[in-house]
Amino acid sequence: MNRIGGKLLALLLLLLTAGAGITLLVAPVLTVSRGYDESIADLRFRLDRYQRSADRVPRLKARLAQLQRQQGTGEELLQGESSAIAGAALQERLKEIVQDAGGRLESTQLLTTSADGAMERLTARARFSGSVEVLQKALYRIEYGRPLLLVEKAGIRRSKQRRLPFRRSREGRPPEQGPDRLRVTLEVAGYRRRGKE
Known part of the structure; x- marks a missing residue:
């Protein structure tokens, strides 16, 4: 073994x-x-x-x-031979947008212009009143229309209802009032090509 x-x-x-x-x-x-x-x-x-x-x-x-x-x-840019002309075009465009949306424009004001490379940035403020639908239409046209515009700031407040006797507005329409009436302030920027001064 x-x-x-x-x-x-x-x-x-x-x-x-x-x-x-x-x-x-x-x-x-x-x-x-x-x-x-x-x-x-x-x-x-x-x-x-x-x-x-x-x-x-x-x-x-x-x-x-x-x-x-x-x-x-160049349809994306603001047109104008100078900053002042392009700024006026921006203000006119904001006026058209608000009025086409059914709002009542109170004022527009060119705020700033600044160089941004080969472009010049123009900013304007628009104050208007209208309903929620007016605001929606105006914002849509600003953001998706031509020239390209950008909403930088928005201030939205509900209008206070006045208890005044009925009076017609300057345009001959009764004043618009209601719970959905808004007072809107928008700061909108657009660009133009520099070097056209």
């Missing part, structure tokens, strides 16, 4: 040595293989992302061409 035990022990040692040798040879190969698999997955992710970016290029080029064509028309 001693001989069989010795043979079994020798066989067991041989198997352990072979297993350790195989493990020492195979483990680094498996580790490297796992690293390659991770690199392949990362590269596939990057390739998909770059492919999506490349697919957007024609659409972005078309949009760029459209914007460049629009830039040449």
